[in-house]
Amino acid sequence: MTIRTALVTLLAIALFAWFLSRANVSAIATEIAHAQTGLIVWSIVIAAVMPLVRAIRWRYLLDPVGPTRFVPVLKATILGFAALALLPARAGDVIRPYLVARSEQLNAASVFATVVMERALDVIAVLTLLASFVWLFGGRAILPSSLLGPLEASAALAAVAVVALMAVMWTLATHPERIARLVARTDRVLPHRMAQTLAQLARTFSEGFAVAREPRDLAIALVWSFPLWVSIALQAWLVTRAFGIVIPVAASFLIQGALIIGVAVPTPGAVGSFHEAYRIAVTAFFHAPNTAAVSAALVLHAVSFFTSLIPGVVVMAYDGMSVAGLGRLAGAARQDPLDSTARDSVSPARDNETAGSDEMPVLRPSGR
Numbered sequence: 001m002t003i004r005t006a007l008v009t010l011l012a013i014a015l016f017a018w019f020l021s022r023a024n025v026s027a028i029a030t031e032i033a034h035a036q037t038g039l040i041v042w043s044i045v046i047a048a049v050m051p052l053v054r055a056i057r058w059r060y061l062l063d064p065v066g067p068t069r070f071v072p073v074l075k076a077t078i079l080g081f082a083a084l085a086l087l088p089a090r091a092g093d094v095i096r097p098y099l100v101a102r103s104e105q106l107n108a109a110s111v112f113a114t115v116v117m118e119r120a121l122d123v124i125a126v127l128t129l130l131a132s133f134v135w136l137f138g139g140r141a142i143l144p145s146s147l148l149g150p151l152e153a154s155a156a157l158a159a160v161a162v163v164a165l166m167a168v169m170w171t172l173a174t175h176p177e178r179i180a181r182l183v184a185r186t187d188r189v190l191p192h193r194m195a196q197t198l199a200q201l202a203r204t205f206s207e208g209f210a211v212a213r214e215p216r217d218l219a220i221a222l223v224w225s226f227p228l229w230v231s232i233a234l235q236a237w238l239v240t241r242a243f244g245i246v247i248p249v250a251a252s253f254l255i256q257g258a259l260i261i262g263v264a265v266p267t268p269g270a271v272g273s274f275h276e277a278y279r280i281a282v283t284a285f286f287h288a289p290n291t292a293a294v295s296a297a298l299v300l301h302a303v304s305f306f307t308s309l310i311p312g313v314v315v316m317a318y319d320g321m322s323v324a325g326l327g328r329l330a331g332a333a334r335q336d337p338l339d340s341t342a343r344d345s346v347s348p349a350r351d352n353e354t355a356g357s358d359e360m361p362v363l364r365p366s367g368r
Contacts, residue, residue: 004088004089005088005089008088008089008266008267008268009088009267009268011265011267011272012267012268012269012271012272012273013272014272015265015267015271015272015273015275015276016271016272016275017272018272018276019272019275019276019279019294019297020294022290023290023291023294024291027291028291028294028295028298031243031291031292031295032295032298032299035242035243035295035296035299036241036242036243037242039238039239039241039242040238040239040242040299040303042238043234043235043238043239043242043300043303044303044307046231046234046235046238047235047303047304047307048307048311049231050228050231050232050307051074051077051078051081051311052074053224053227053228053231054077054081054228055070055073055074055077056070056224057118057121057221057224057225057228058073058077058114058118058221059073060211060217060218060220060221060224061114061117061118061211061217061218061221062100062104062106062111062114063211063214063217064210064211064213064214064217065106065107065110065111065114065207065208065210066104066105066106067104068100068104068106069104072099072100072103072104073100073104075099075315076095076096076097076099076100076103077096078311078312078315079092079095079096079099079312079315079316079326080092080093080095080096080099081308081312082308082309082311082312082313082315082316082326083095083312083326083329083330084269084270084308085268085269085305085308085309085312086268086269086309086312086323086326087268087326087327087330088266088267088268089266090266091326091327091330091333092330093115094112094330094333094334095326095329095330095333096115097111097112097114097115097333098111098112098329098332098333099329099333107204107207107208108333109201109204109205109208110204110205110207110208110210111208112205112208113169113172113205113206113207113208113209114208114209114211116169116208116209117169117208117209117211117212117221118221120162120165120166120169121221121222121225122225122229123158123162124162124222124225125222125225125226125228125229126229126253126256126257126260127155127158127159127162127257128226129226129229129230129233129253129256130155130253130254130256130257131155132250132253133250133251133253133254134148134151134152134155136250137248137250137251138248138250139250139251139254142248142251142285142286143254143285144284144285147284147285151254155257166212169209169212170209170212170213172205172206172209172212173206173207173209173210173211173212173213174212174213175206176202176203176204176206176207177203179202179203179206180199180200180202180203180206181199182202183195183198183199183201183202184196184198184199186198186199229256232256233252233253233255233256234249234252235300235303235304236252236255236256236259236278236300237249237251237252237255239296239299239300239303240252240255240282240296240300242296242299243292243293243295243296243299244292245282245286245288245289245292245293245296247282247286251285251286254281254285255278255281255282255285258277258278258280258281259274259277259278259281261277262274262275262276262277262278263277269305270301271301274297274301274304275294275297275298275301276297278293278296278297278300278301279293279294279297282296
């Protein structure tokens with residue numbers, strides 16, 4: 001176990017202990033036993049469909065990078081979210097592009113850039129839904145006035161950050177060669193070979209934002225972001241209502257925003273951070289009883305965790321991959337963009353000779 005893994009595991013334990021510290025365990029068991037099972041089942045059904053929606057949207061972002069097939073993109077999505085549930089440091093976010101790059105013969109750095117673009121679209125969708133709750137669906141009348149100001153300020157700051165990020169991505173997409181030349185100038189202080197490798201990496205990464213030059217693909221991907229995040233919010237609302245916490249459907253957009261902050265903490269499976277973010281949201285904004293909030297947080301996290309984990313385990317079993325193998329895959333994914341760029345810039349012929357030995361047997365049965 002590395003020091004980083006040990007630290008994030010300790011953080012997860014500490015956050016989860018804090019989350020449970022003010023709750024009565026027997027009361028939680030009673031709450032869960034009396035929850036409305038039908039609503040939880042519907043939440044599970046919605047969660048099970050999400051990988052399909054994510055894969056469809058991702059392919060629109062990948063189109064300018066190169067042609068992709070739906071099944072490999074779907075399997076990479078499933079494995080990536082299983083890795084998010086099992087591994088620390090958001091390993092799934094690097095495993096997904098690595099798998100697609102390998103299976104579809106695309107540049108790994110360019111594919112990784114599409115994941116960054118995907119995150120920007122996620123933030124746009126979540127902020128838009130949050131604004132709709134506050135300004136269109138009566139959120140200003142529901143929320144405590146003491147919390148409304150900070151909430152609006154935080155949302156505005158996040159919106160400015162997204163606009164700035166989109167501007168940067170558009171610049172990268174439209175001027176990849178210029179970006180490469182700028183990075184290449186670092187050879188004044190770095191070894192020439194390293195500077196050239198970094199320049200190649202900067203160029204291929206910039207090319208991953210090519211969808212910014214394709215208004216149709218970008219618009220379609222953005223449109224797909226809304227049913228995706230409305231569905232995720234609906235999962236949270238169904239579980240919340242299952243525990244007798246009465247909130248408007250649109251209020252789940254606010255809970256969703258809090259959960260995004262929670263899962264940003266790099267604990268394995270978002271343990272602790274997810275739970276506490278949900279508990280704070282429903283108790284602070286909607287005055288839910290703490291025991292009901294803790295119980296709903298446990299069930300909502302379980303729905304999210306197992307609907308990501310189980311499909312991933314099925315794909316891993318089909319491909320003959322273990323959890324340890326998934327961890328090694330994450331390590332290879334973090335190293336691959338730089339390695340592949342170095343091979344491209346130094347010796348394309350050598351890359352062709354060694355491609356067969358380098359490529360890992362992912363997204364296909366392992367000789368069974």
